Amino acid sequence: MTILIKNxxxxxxxxxxxxxxxxxxxxxxxxxDKAGKVIDGTGKAVMPGFINGHTHSAMTLFRGFGDxxxxxQWLNEKIWPYEKNLTGEDVYHGVRLACLEMxxxxxxxxxxxxxxxxxxxxAVEDMxxxxxxxxxxxxxxxxxxxxxxxxxxxxxxxxxxxxxISFALAPHAIxxxxxxxxxxxxxxxxxxxxxxxxxxxxxxTEYRNAVKDFGLSPxxxxxxxxxxxxxxxxxxxxxxxDEEIQLLADHDVKVVHNPNSNLKIGSGHAFRYSxxxxxxITVGIGTDGCGSSNNLDLLEAAKIAALLQKGWRCDPxxxxxxxxxxxxxxNGARILQVNAGKIAPGALADLCLIDLQSYxxxxxxxxxxxxxxxxxxxxxxxxxxxxxxxxxxxxRVPDEEAILENAARTARKLML
Amino acid sequence: MTILIKNxxxxxxxxxxxxxxxxxxxxxxxxxDKAGKVIDGTGKAVMPGFINGHTHSAMTLFRGFGDxxxxxQWLNEKIWPYEKNLTGEDVYHGVRLACLEMxxxxxxxxxxxxxxxxxxxxAVEDMxxxxxxxxxxxxxxxxxxxxxxxxxxxxxxxxxxxxxISFALAPHAIxxxxxxxxxxxxxxxxxxxxxxxxxxxxxxTEYRNAVKDFGLSPxxxxxxxxxxxxxxxxxxxxxxxDEEIQLLADHDVKVVHNPNSNLKIGSGHAFRYSxxxxxxITVGIGTDGCGSSNNLDLLEAAKIAALLQKGWRCDPxxxxxxxxxxxxxxNGARILQVNAGKIAPGALADLCLIDLQSYxxxxxxxxxxxxxxxxxxxxxxxxxxxxxxxxxxxxRVPDEEAILENAARTARKLML
Numbered sequence: 001m002t003i004l005i006k007n008x009x010x011x012x013x014x015x016x017x018x019x020x021x022x023x024x025x026x027x028x029x030x031x032x033d034k035a036g037k038v039i040d041g042t043g044k045a046v047m048p049g050f051i052n053g054h055t056h057s058a059m060t061l062f063r064g065f066g067d068x069x070x071x072x073q074w075l076n077e078k079i080w081p082y083e084k085n086l087t088g089e090d091v092y093h094g095v096r097l098a099c100l101e102m103x104x105x106x107x108x109x110x111x112x113x114x115x116x117x118x119x120x121x122x123a124v125e126d127m128x129x130x131x132x133x134x135x136x137x138x139x140x141x142x143x144x145x146x147x148x149x150x151x152x153x154x155x156x157x158x159x160x161x162x163x164x165i166s167f168a169l170a171p172h173a174i175x176x177x178x179x180x181x182x183x184x185x186x187x188x189x190x191x192x193x194x195x196x197x198x199x200x201x202x203x204x205t206e207y208r209n210a211v212k213d214f215g216l217s218p219x220x221x222x223x224x225x226x227x228x229x230x231x232x233x234x235x236x237x238x239x240x241x242d243e244e245i246q247l248l249a250d251h252d253v254k255v256v257h258n259p260n261s262n263l264k265i266g267s268g269h270a271f272r273y274s275x276x277x278x279x280x281i282t283v284g285i286g287t288d289g290c291g292s293s294n295n296l297d298l299l300e301a302a303k304i305a306a307l308l309q310k311g312w313r314c315d316p317x318x319x320x321x322x323x324x325x326x327x328x329x330x331n332g333a334r335i336l337q338v339n340a341g342k343i344a345p346g347a348l349a350d351l352c353l354i355d356l357q358s359y360x361x362x363x364x365x366x367x368x369x370x371x372x373x374x375x376x377x378x379x380x381x382x383x384x385x386x387x388x389x390x391x392x393x394x395x396r397v398p399d400e401e402a403i404l405e406n407a408a409r410t411a412r413k414l415m416l
Numbered sequence: 417m418t419i420l421i422k423n424x425x426x427x428x429x430x431x432x433x434x435x436x437x438x439x440x441x442x443x444x445x446x447x448x449d450k451a452g453k454v455i456d457g458t459g460k461a462v463m464p465g466f467i468n469g470h471t472h473s474a475m476t477l478f479r480g481f482g483d484x485x486x487x488x489q490w491l492n493e494k495i496w497p498y499e500k501n502l503t504g505e506d507v508y509h510g511v512r513l514a515c516l517e518m519x520x521x522x523x524x525x526x527x528x529x530x531x532x533x534x535x536x537x538x539a540v541e542d543m544x545x546x547x548x549x550x551x552x553x554x555x556x557x558x559x560x561x562x563x564x565x566x567x568x569x570x571x572x573x574x575x576x577x578x579x580x581i582s583f584a585l586a587p588h589a590i591x592x593x594x595x596x597x598x599x600x601x602x603x604x605x606x607x608x609x610x611x612x613x614x615x616x617x618x619x620x621t622e623y624r625n626a627v628k629d630f631g632l633s634p635x636x637x638x639x640x641x642x643x644x645x646x647x648x649x650x651x652x653x654x655x656x657x658d659e660e661i662q663l664l665a666d667h668d669v670k671v672v673h674n675p676n677s678n679l680k681i682g683s684g685h686a687f688r689y690s691x692x693x694x695x696x697i698t699v700g701i702g703t704d705g706c707g708s709s710n711n712l713d714l715l716e717a718a719k720i721a722a723l724l725q726k727g728w729r730c731d732p733x734x735x736x737x738x739x740x741x742x743x744x745x746x747n748g749a750r751i752l753q754v755n756a757g758k759i760a761p762g763a764l765a766d767l768c769l770i771d772l773q774s775y776x777x778x779x780x781x782x783x784x785x786x787x788x789x790x791x792x793x794x795x796x797x798x799x800x801x802x803x804x805x806x807x808x809x810x811x812r813v814p815d816e817e818a819i820l821e822n823a824a825r826t827a828r829k830l831m832l
Contacts, residue, residue: 063778064785068726068736101775204730263727264789266734269685294789295776304720310484311679312728314620318682320484359517360711362479362820363827369480373680373710379795404778411779 001036001388008041008353010343012367017046019349022388026345037390043357044382045367047325048341049108049350050298051332053256054197054235054286056114057098057124058091061411062291071203071265079291082414088119090410095120097407098296099127103397105297105378106352108386111233111256111286111336113170113197117156125162128391130350132336134170134197137185141178150184157192164387166336168195168233173202174218175209179225186227195231195337198222201244202236203267219244228253233335235286237276238268245272249279254335257327259305261288273309274318284335285327302328303376321368353383417452417804424457424769426759428783433462435765438804442761453806459773460798461783463741464757465524465766466714467748469672470613470651470702472530473514473540474507477827478707487619487681495707498830504535506826511536513823514712515543519813521713521794522768524802527649527672527702527752529586529613533572541578544807546766548752550586550613555597562597566604573608580803582752584611584649589618590634591625595641602643611647611753614638617660618652619683635660644669649751651702653692654684661688665695670751673743675721677704689725690734700751701743718744719792737784769799 003019010017016031017024066078086094091114102110109130114120117135124131135156139146157167169185171177177185189196201207201218214221219240222228228251237255240248248255257271276283285305287296306324310316333341340350356364360375371380384392391397419435426433432447433440482494502510507530518526525546530536533551540547551572555562573583585601587593593601605612617623617634630637635656638644644667653671656664664671673687692699701721703712722740726732749757756766772780776791787796800808807813 060775061779063790064780064782067782067785067789068733070733074732097775097778104775260723263723264732266726266730266732268730269724269727290790294785295792297792300716300792304723307676307679307720308685308724308727310682311685311724314682314684316490316680316682317484317486357820359476359513359520359820362513363477363824363831364480365827365831366480366483369483369710373483374479374706376711376713376716377793377795379793404773404775408779411781415779415781 003037003039003349003385003388003390004031004033004035005039005041005046005353009045009356009367017343017351019385019388022348024343024345024347024349027343039353039383041353043355045354045356046343047106047352047354047371048329048343049352049384049386050106050328051284051336051341052102052107052110052286052296052298053233053284053332053335054258054288055098055110055112055296056289056291057110057112057296058086058094058114058116058120059289059291060097060101060407061090061094061414063294065415067294074265085414086116088116090414091116091119092123093406093410095123096127096403098290099124099129100397100400100403101296102129103127103384103391104381105299106381106384107296107298108350108352108384109332109336109338109340111197118159121159121161121165124165128386128389130164130338130340130386132166132168132195132197134168137169137171137181138176139178139181140176146178146181149181153188166195168197170197173199173206174221175206182225182227186225189231195233196227197233198235200234200237201239204239207239217241217244219247223247230254236262236267238262238271240272242275245275245279245281248276249281254282254284256284256286256335257305258286258288258293258301259308260293260301263304264293269308270312271308274313282331282334283327284332297378298328299372299375300377303372306372321372324372325368349385349388351385352381354380355382419453419455419765419801419804419806420447420449420451421455421457421462421769425461425772425783433759435801435804438764440759440761440763440765443759455769455799457769459771460769461772462759463522463768463770463787464745464759465768465800465802466522466744467700467752467757468518468523468526468702468712468714469649469700469748469751470674470704471514471526471528471712472705472707473526473528473712474502474510474530474532474536475705475707476513476517476823477506477510477830479710481831483710490681501830502532504532506830507532507535508539509822509826511539512543512819514706515540515545516813516816516819517712518545519543519800519807520797521715522797522800523712523714524766524768524800525748525752525754525756527613534575537575537577537581540581544802544805546580546754546756546802548582548584548611548613550584553585553587553597553601554592555594556592557594562594565597566600569604582611584613586613589615589622590637591622598641598643602641605647611649612643613649614651616650616653617655620655623655633657633660635663639663646670652678652683654678654687656688658691661691661695661697664692665697670698670700672700672702672751673721674702674704674709674717675724676709676717679720680709685724686728687724689721690729698747698750699743700748713794714744715788715791716793719788722788737788740788741784765801765804767801768797770796771798
């Protein structure tokens with residue numbers, strides 16, 4: 001399959017993009033019209049598909065089910081009693097809704113963490129997105145639970161999957177997974193060249209408890225366990241000091257900032273982006289799951305990340321527009337080790353087309369600024385391609401109504 | 417003109433709304449179909465039109481023209497050299513673009529501050545929105561400039577306007593307007609029952625300079641000048657102490673929080689919403705102008721306000737969804753003294769209809785949560801009525817293309 005996108009705006013210039021199979025083959029003006037499919041890019045701009053660095057996609061089922069509550073109460077009353085009843089079929093419908101939302105808002109690749117891995121895998125295969133799917137591991141410091149999760153992990157890893165999808169190990173957090181299991185995860189990941197995806201240093205409570213329970217702060221504890229590596233992706237890292245930032249940088253550990261969920265559940269606001277950037281850490285941005293923050297709109301998360309940095313530092317020059325967009329494109333690709341997040345010959349054809357015919361892009365002094373600060377929401381996305389396939393064209397995704405209906409029915413059945 | 421909205425969701429119930437002229441006449445199930453126009457509300461929810469507590473609408477012309485720069489450099493290089501060349505015709509096109517954007521995102525009423533009042537007035541009259549239009553007053557502590565602005569203010573006040581529009585006095589700030597002129601503004605406003613709209617305590621610099629120049633903090637300085645009253649609307653108030661909050665509450669002064677602009681230009685993040693609420697102050701939310709923050713999407717501003725409160729306080733229970741939405745509806749109406757911001761017989765027919773057929777409203781556990789935290793952007797708005805007139809139906813606003821084109825041409829002519 002070949003696709004030609006004609007007369008599309010890229011970096012404020014008009015150009016054409018030729019796609020052959022999964023890859024971008026040529027980018028340039030006046031490419032010949034010979035392609036299986038021609039997309040007219042007039043009045044549109046192209047961006048790399050956005051890359052969501054951290055989410056729990058199935059949790060779309062919990063959207064709006066519990067808000068504005070203390071964390072413990074929310075987990076105890078609104079999440080855990082229902083999450084334990086989730087079947088694979090439920091998760092399948094939740095992930096389909098998540099994929100629909102990501103496609104609608106320009107995300108082509110995401111880093112997931114959830115239970116019931118085979119159902120998540122099936123939904124993402126069906127929906128056509130690229131993903132790193134982390135199968136959650138808990139052991140609650142109980143050897144028999146650890147043994148069960150190790151077996152499950154080996155089984156999940158053995159399930160066949162397409163090239164678009166990577167398997168990852170997702171130990172939940174240092175307060176729910178023992179050091180021994182974390183070391184097993186480390187060795188299993190190394191042996192099979194897999195990413196490790198972990199929540200870390202998300203709250204002050206977690207930080208204090210780590211010092212109390214392990215005698216070390218979260219990052220230092222992981223360092224002691226020899227978990228720090230370029231294949232480790234840490235969600236949050238809201239509570240890290242200068243020395244910890246240096247440790248993360250020294251081991252090329254990747255960090256994913258989730259501004260909306262950090263704010264909404266009251267974890268904190270002062271993510272240390274500038275210090276991490278100065279140390280050379282690759283920082284991505286995630287939406288987190290719809291349980292804690294209620295949508296998967298990565299453009300919105302990037303805007304809030306950029307505004308928050310400027311605000312809490314009282315410095316408008318921090319995280320300028322180009323860096324915020326880099327976090328959800330090129331940095332996301334580097335974190336997930338995929339050949340995407342850029343528009344160049346040889347890169348994967350993961351793209352989104354932005355509709356410029358709106359107030360948000362008027363006047364048109366600076367496309368990137370208009371995208372991040374003015375449009376600031378995925379509703380400006382018109383067309384999405386992933387792996388050289390069109391997932392949305394002119395804002396239409398196949399089966400949208402059925403996906404919404406199935407997810408709504410599943411959520412009602414579970415929670416009401 | 418009568419309008420009947422049938423089968424619309426209101427507070428999670430299905431109902432009908434009958435509008436006669438400018439007002440909502442009846443709200444209830446099964447109202448008879450006799451109306452000049454019937455709108456099918458199936459699959460939609462109704463909200464009061466949003467009320468933007470602080471903006472500079474003409475500054476849509478500056479959208480994306482200068483971002484991520486230190487405040488002084490931005491003003492000196494990107495705003496003031498161009499603003500001084502703005503003609504009435506330029507401002508007219510900028511305000512029309514702003515009104516288009518507000519209609520598209522569900523705002524039916526706004527509190528404006530800008531120069532060239534007659535042009536602003538003409539654009540808002542044309543576009544059909546409700547507004548309080550504040551004519552900016554500067555004097556830079558020079559008596560001859562003060563005299564000129566007083567003359568202009570009297571002339572502007574005398575320009576005929578429709579009932580939808582109120583004239584307000586908008587002295588820019590305490591560092592650009594002398595105490596004497598502020599007292600003249602106080603007396604002119606009192607004599608003519610007008611609101612006063614002023615930036616106050618926006619930055620730490622402003623606070624420090626007030627103490628240095630006037631021997632008093634900003635709020636105390638206004639108190640000394642006897643400016644504090646229920647008809648005073650203060651934008652920002654980011655730097656106020658407990659005693660100042662009590663002073664504002666004692667005089668029923670209104671406060672408008674502008675989270676996006678406070679963050680983006682690095683003014684700060686710690687707006688004291690909880691303390692103001694406890695003191696009984698009516699707090700609204702504004703977008704500020706598109707120069708400092710780049711869109712006029714009030715739902716987005718309300719989401720960011722709610723998230724920011726929770727984040728900087730590490731408390732997820734602060735500014736729950738109902739309060740955030742109250743800030744952009746009922747509180748906005750109380751601040752601008754208009755009989756809107758609610759859906760009840762006798763209230764002005766300023767409404768927006770929300771399209772529920774999307775991922776953002778799936779599942780449908782909690783409409784308000786889905787609106788604020790999930791949709792979180794005016795793109796969910798489908799139909800808008802103001803003053804009993806339909807300004808947008810099925811996302812179409814008359815003359816949209818011409819408005820965009822005129823504003824784009826005007827901005828290019830001015831800045832390039």
